[in-house]
Amino acid sequence: MQKFKNTSEIEVLDEILGQERAIRAMEVGLKIDNSAYNIYVSGHSGTGKTTYTLKALNKYSVGKARHKDWCYVYNFEHPRDPISIGLKIGLGKVFKKDIEKLIEALLDELKDAFESEDYELGKNQLLESYDIEKESLLKEIKKYGEERGFKLKNSRLGMVFVPLKEDYEEEVSDEEFYKTKRELEHMAIQTVYKIRDIEDEAKEALLGLEEEIGRFIIDPHIDELSEKYKEYEKVVQYLKNLRDDILENIFLFYMDDEELKDKVDKDHFLKYRVNLFVDNEDEKTNSSAPIIVETNPSPANLFGKIEYDYYNGNLKTDFTKIIPGAVHKANGGYLVLYADQLLRYELSWDMLKRTIQSKKIIIDTNTSINPESIPIDIKVILIGSNYLYNLLYSYDNDFSKYFKIFVDFDNEMNKNEDNEMGIARFIALQCKKNNLKHFTYDAVQEVINFSTRLSGDIDRLSTEFNKIMEVIVEGNTYAEINNSEFVDKDDVKMAINEKRKRLNKIECKMDESIENGFTLIDTEGQRVGVINGLSVLSTGEYSFGRASRITATTSIGNRGVINIEREVKMSGSIHDKGILILSGYLSENFAQEYPLSMNASICFEQSYGGVDGDSASGAELYAILSSLGGIPIKQNIAATGSINQKGEIQVVGGITEKIEGFYYTCKNKGLNGNQGVIIPKNNSRNMILSEEVNNAIKEGMFHIYTVNNIEEAMEILTDMKFSEIKSLVKERLDSFAKLRDTSK
Structure with missing residues (x-):
């Protein structure tokens, strides 16, 4: 690294560090324009995967604006099915204002037109012509009745004829009187029908006049907007249907507010509104595709919802209450989700897959309206752990279909x-x-x-x-x-x-337990069948090494190696595997001429929280060999490393913590210059020890022994040649076999 005095002298980092594989995968995923090539970003927490993902999206989205504004409008032909309209960025708000201005203008202009003198004059002239026709009919029938000796009279029952003279009935025969009266009554009925027809014609003519005036006022506005939005077929059709509906209900535009309350629902004019569903006006200046990060991906937050009100004890909703979700807002761009949060909502995951497959967004609703779906153009980026990736890949058949790019952060x-x-x-x-x-x-x-x-x-x-x-x-x-x-x-x-x-509170408590003699650990002397093994304990984010006394006892028998932790269900499967491997080593090396005749019990002393892992399998074997051969093991040397059936020592995890753990144990009990740790040779590169421990090693106060196999480790622990150790062990096993044969 180049020399500098302080970091103010060097250039700041403007890129992700050490993630070349992930960067290449992300670039490929973003370049492929295919709905199946969504991206799963994986890696440990804190590796910068989220920061890099957002930075990459911000960089890649520039100049790739394919998103739109989206509106929902009233469907005049099918009121329960609101219509979705897509417009270029920024035009949604303009369209909404244009419709608002249109309705406001028509309310003013139509009210003025129908309250004008010209309209009243034209209306009166129209009605007067029909009134004249009605009067002509009435005069005609009245005249005809008088000529026949009857006069026309209005009553509660309608028009009736009565004699002009009181004695008229006596002057003519009954037959003639009733015949004439029936004739006149028939004529009266016919006249009433004609008058009704005339009144209907008058109403139609009046409606025609209203429509003519309405068209004269409305059409220029509609034509102007139709020209403005001529590129959008759905808008042009909506404007046509809007005009027809206004003409059909034109009386609502000139009635007084009080009259409206009595004649129409208060929300009648709501259908002339525009629901600006997705407004991307803020995006129009930078021409970048939208990037939406949804941290709570519930079905409603992802796919929108329809709100409702309680009205007269019932639920009521309309197209203006359709609310967008993150998928709508990200349409035309990128949607970033966290896998662990998404999978909390099973329905959200299913709906997301369905949306990717169908390429359209459907708002799942149980309300009385069914909004038109919106076409989808989106790339989904899931951020999660490798564990969740493997689960999804293994157990969800659709996952590999829709998330083909795996971005793996190291x-x-x-x-x-x-x-x-x-x-x-x-x-x-x-x-x-x-x-x-x-x-x-x-x-x-x-x-x-x-x-x-x-x-x-x-x-x-x-x-x-x-x-x-x-x-x-x-x-x-x-x-x-x-x-x-x-x-x-x-x-x-x-x-x-x-x-x-x-x-490190727990670590300190355990150190105190060793110092006070509550936890039995020897760091000096020699003992048969006893060795200091090493393990790593974790408390949250903190891990530390700890020496554990491992004991082994052996006797004649045929049960083989007994794992006491397993017998009391305190042993994990990996530890159990290590014990079985240990048995395999003993069988290969000491049971080629006759069956292995022994019982060997292995125990982690003063262990109350369970044992797992195979890093102690080497130490366990050393203790068994010590017990079988009656060979003392040095207590000033702890050991770690797993074995295979051939006696080779394999690498283990947490080597730094294990070494430091035993060092501090020895320090607390008194360093004497003879203490140390046996580790697998291939673990040497994993030792990143503290300055104190390194200094102790340099000064010869603490030692690290690296070994490749059981033989090397046993020689260090016993100061004996392994051939001698093996001979003593074999001699004891031979005696076990003879005693067993004698007892049969």
Whole structure:
């Protein structure tokens, strides 16, 4: 890494670090324009997968605006099925305002027109002509009746004829009188029908006049809007249906408010509104595709909903209450979801797959309206763990159909000059972005050492930048406490050590138990069938190594190796496997001439929380061989490493924590320069030890022994040649076999 005084002198990091594989996968996924090529982004928490995903989307979405504004409007032909209309970005709000202005203008203009003198004059002239025709009919029948000696009279029953003279009935015969009266009554009925026809004609003519005036006022507005939106067939058709509905209900536009209350529902004019469903006006200036991150992907939040009101004890809704979801807002762009949150809602996951398959968004509703679906053009990015990816891939047949791109973030990267400089630039970025004190060169080196320790490999660096960020922030805090101009090496060390102290309560309690003699661990002397094994315990984010006394007893019998933890159901399956492998090694090396005749009991002493893993299988074998051969094992040396059936020592995890755990145990009980740890040779690169432990090793106060096989480890533990050890073990097993044969 190039030399610098502090991070203010170097360029800040503007890219993701150590994720070349993930970057290539993301680029391919974003370039493929296919609805099946959605993306699953996986990796450990803190590796920057979410930050990078959003950054990549922001970069890639520029100039790729294919999204629209979306509106819902009233369906005049099928009122229960609102119509969806897609418009170019920014035009949705304009269309909504245009319709509002149209209705406002028509309310004013039509009211003025129907309250004008010209309309009243034309209406009166029209009605007068029909009144004249009605009067002519009445005069005609009245005259005819008088000529026949009857006069026309209105009564509660309608028009009736009565004699002009009181004695008229006496002057003519009864037959003639009733004949004439029936004739006149028949004529009266016919006249009433004609008058009704005339009145109907008058109404039709009046409606025709209203429509003529309405068209004269409405059509110019409709024609103007139709021309403005001529590229949108659905808008033009909507405007035509809107005009026809207004003409049909034109009386509502000139009636007084009081009259309207009596004659029509208060929400009548609601159908002339526009529901601006998705408004992308803010996006029109940058011409980028939308990027929507939904952190609570419930069905309603993803796919929208229809709200409703209680009205007179009933549920009531309409097209203006259709609410968009994240999928609608992301249409034409990218939808980012977190897999663990999405899978909390089984319906959301099913609906998302159905939406991707059908390429349209359907609002799932139980209300009285059924909105028209909207076509979908979207790329979904799921962010989650490898565990969830494997589950979905294995158990959901649709997952591999719709999520064909796997972007896998690594939790470590190569330790080289470029990546070390990348961490320095990352620190520079965080100092600049968060207004922190800059780090000196030595402080950066200490952060790099911390990153190496996180990776668990001297040739690797961790990409869990959230944990690195914690050290940066807390190191800055200690620099502020010390009134330092820059964050130095000691500030970083303080941050790391103080965090350890905040988290290591359980470790301290266990140390106290050893110091007080409650937990039996020897770090000096020799014992037969007893060895110090090493394990790693975790409490939340903090892990630490711990020495555990492993004991073995052997006797004549035929039960083989007995795992006491397994017998009491405190053993995990991997530990059980290790015990069986141990039996395989014993069989190959000591049971070729006759059956293995022994009972061997293995136990983790003072272990109350269960045991799993096979990293202690080597130590367990050492204890059994010690017990069988009566060979004392050094208690100042602890051992870790798993074995295979051929006696080879295999790598294990947590090697740093295990070594440090035994070191601090020995330190608390008294370092004597003879203590140390046996580890698998291939684990050497995984030792990233603290400065204190490294110094103790350099000074010869603590030792690390690396081995390839059982033979090397037993020789270190016993100071005996393995051939001698094997001979003693075989001699004991031979005696077991003879005793067993004698007892038969």
